[in-house]
Amino acid sequence: MKYLSFFSGKGGVGKTTLAILAASFFAYAMNLKVRVLDLESHDYRINPFRKLDLERLKTPGTPLYSYAERNQMPSPENFYTIEEGDQFVKGFVDVLAKEKETASYDLTILDFPAHYDDNLPVHALAERGLLDCVYVPMRVEQQERRSACITGLGLASCGVKVKLLWNDIDADIVKRGTPLDEAEEEVSFLKDRGLDYSPIRIKHFKKASQATDKHCFVRSTICWPDKYVRMWCPELIDLFEEISKELQV
Ligand SMILES: Nc1ncnc2c1ncn2[C@@H]1O[C@H](COP(=O)(O)OP(=O)(O)OP(=O)(O)O)[C@@H](O)[C@H]1O
Numbered sequence: 001m002k003y004l005s006f007f008s009g010k011g012g013v014g015k016t017t018l019a020i021l022a023a024s025f026f027a028y029a030m031n032l033k034v035r036v037l038d039l040e041s042h043d044y045r046i047n048p049f050r051k052l053d054l055e056r057l058k059t060p061g062t063p064l065y066s067y068a069e070r071n072q073m074p075s076p077e078n079f080y081t082i083e084e085g086d087q088f089v090k091g092f093v094d095v096l097a098k099e100k101e102t103a104s105y106d107l108t109i110l111d112f113p114a115h116y117d118d119n120l121p122v123h124a125l126a127e128r129g130l131l132d133c134v135y136v137p138m139r140v141e142q143q144e145r146r147s148a149c150i151t152g153l154g155l156a157s158c159g160v161k162v163k164l165l166w167n168d169i170d171a172d173i174v175k176r177g178t179p180l181d182e183a184e185e186e187v188s189f190l191k192d193r194g195l196d197y198s199p200i201r202i203k204h205f206k207k208a209s210q211a212t213d214k215h216c217f218v219r220s221t222i223c224w225p226d227k228y229v230r231m232w233c234p235e236l237i238d239l240f241e242e243i244s245k246e247l248q249v
């Protein structure tokens with residue numbers, strides 16, 4: 001089994017969104033047996049998303065309903081597993097380590113809440129070989145980049161393969177001007193210290209909840225709408241193909 005996480009000390013950088021998208025890609029486009037571990041213990045999000053998706057599937061007029069009318073959907077027994085847990089529960093790391101031997105999943109994706117200090121379970125997981133690859137999503141603003149660097153360097157020191165990843169959550173970032181030259185300098189500073197970054201830049205995409213056009217959605221926990229992802233955010237496919245190579249899955 002391989003372990004992947006989108007992790008950051010910063011909130012609202014796209015960790016959960018990318019975890020869900022990655023899970024759907026690997027489960028429905030790559031046919032892997034995927035489990036998502038939702039560790040946002042005070043605010044579980046992923047099961048509620050699944051519930052919402054299942055409701056939309058039954059509701060005429062929603063993008064998911066229209067999509068399902070025209071496309072073959074995965075059967076419910078193939079939906080990826082969503083488990084909820086608390087990373088701070090005593091023994092959490094031991095339970096995961098023990099389970100690694102017997103679990104029948106190809107890939108576990110861990111979704112942590114945002115916070116960072118040197119004693120987080122994420123470091124213990126990394127040291128026990130329970131994180132193969134971590135992507136640190138970040139917005140383009142300098143402060144966000146700095147925070148991502150600190151997170152990334154901390155994880156890299158635990159022996160994990162770490163990559164920083166631009167996620168342009170704010171659609172108007174280009175209009176506002178992007179301090180890219182400065183960012184590039186910072187990135188080469190990081191590379192000198194052995195921290196990698198993905199050349200892929202995730203563009204702003206429309207969410208199902210925003211979509212006025214019924215064909216426009218990318219995120220779902222019950223299917224991988226390949227055609228629409230290619231239309232609205234093809235970088236996601238590049239990213240997941242890159243991750244697939246990193247993880248060798
Ligand atoms: N590339 C993108 N384009 C458009 N919206 C995005 C993109 N990435 C993330 N978002 C949106 O940004 C918001 C924050 O994303 P998300 O909840 O995934 O972040 P998070 O890092 O998991 O946050 P938290 O720290 O609260 O757990 C969500 O509304 C999500 O839909």
Ligand SMILES: [Mg+2]
Pocket residue numbers: 015016017040112113
């Ligand atoms: Mg989250």
